[in-house]
Amino acid sequence: MPERLLRVCALYPDLMNIYADRGNLLLLERRCHWRGINFELSASGLGDELDPDAADLYYLGGGQDRDQRLCALDLAETKQAALHAVAARGGLILAVCGGYQLLGHSYQLGDEELPGIGLIDAVTVRSDGPRLIGNVAIEVELDAGRRRVLAGFENHGGRTHLGRSAQPLGRVLRGYGNNGRDGLEGARAGNVIGTYLHGPLLPKNAWFADWLLATALAASEGLDPLADALEDAAHADARRAAGV
Numbered sequence: 009m010p011e012r013l014l015r016v017c018a019l020y021p022d023l024m025n026i027y028a029d030r031g032n033l034l035l036l037e038r039r040c041h042w043r044g045i046n047f048e049l050s051a052s053g054l055g056d057e058l059d060p061d062a063a064d065l066y067y068l069g070g071g072q073d074r075d076q077r078l079c080a081l082d083l084a085e086t087k088q089a090a091l092h093a094v095a096a097r098g099g100l101i102l103a104v105c106g107g108y109q110l111l112g113h114s115y116q117l118g119d120e121e122l123p124g125i126g127l128i129d130a131v132t133v134r135s136d137g138p139r140l141i142g143n144v145a146i147e148v149e150l151d152a153g154r155r156r157v158l159a160g161f162e163n164h165g166g167r168t169h170l171g172r173s174a175q176p177l178g179r180v181l182r183g184y185g186n187n188g189r190d191g192l193e194g195a196r197a198g199n200v201i202g203t204y205l206h207g208p209l210l211p212k213n214a215w216f217a218d219w220l221l222a223t224a225l226a227a228s229e230g231l232d233p234l235a236d237a238l239e240d241a242a243h244a245d246a247r248r249a250a251g252v
């Protein structure tokens with residue numbers, strides 16, 4: 009069998025990494041390693057140009073409003089066109105919380121409006137109301153007819169509202185999701201996926217890591233199974249914490 013390789017590019021790994029979102033990258037690396045799939049990790053920070061063909065998966069974690077501001081401006085200035093090119097060729101983009109907010113059109117913080125890159129038809133508004141914090145579980149249908157659960161933890165002041173042309177990633181089973189009102193969580197536009205779920209997300213939902221991996225590698229025959237007793241326990245625990 010030819011050598012397989014997953015190339016991941018982490019955007020602003022030093023600035024956009026709260027709740028150990030970097031653990032998502034570690035999990036991908038481990039699951040590749042255990043299957044004999046090569047793994048290559050690159051980073052793109054403030055001011056760096058982005059090559060839209062240099063990775064199979066582009067990853068953006070969560071961040072505080074202050075760090076998000078720096079990244080929002082940089083995304084708009086130096087990376088927006090490249091990320092649109094990634095999406096147009098069907099490349100994977102995964103963004104969590106603060107990163108997810110920046111995939112929309114804008115993030116309104118009081119009088120200030122941070123630009124988003126418009127990959128998802130959504131706007132986010134920072135509310136004066138309480139932060140939306142807690143364990144969360146959502147139901148997703150990434151493959152038609154196959155409903156599964158993602159479980160994690162959310163903590164955000166911003167409320168995201170999807171526009172008419174946006175699809176949610178899933179339906180809230182427990183927790184707040186995009187805005188605590190409409191029962192929707194995250195967004196998906198083809199292989200561009202945004203979610204509020206930290207945890208980190210992938211160690212609590214190894215099945216989703218494998219979905220990303222299989223999609224990135226176009227492995228229609230699926231991936232070799234792994235001994236997932238610990239991962240299954242982590243998933244069950246996250247669901248239990250959310251009450252699902």
Ligand code: GLN
Nearest residue numbers: 070071073105106165166
């Ligand atoms: N700063 C954003 C908010 O509070 C995102 C926070 C996060 O990434 N957890 O809404």
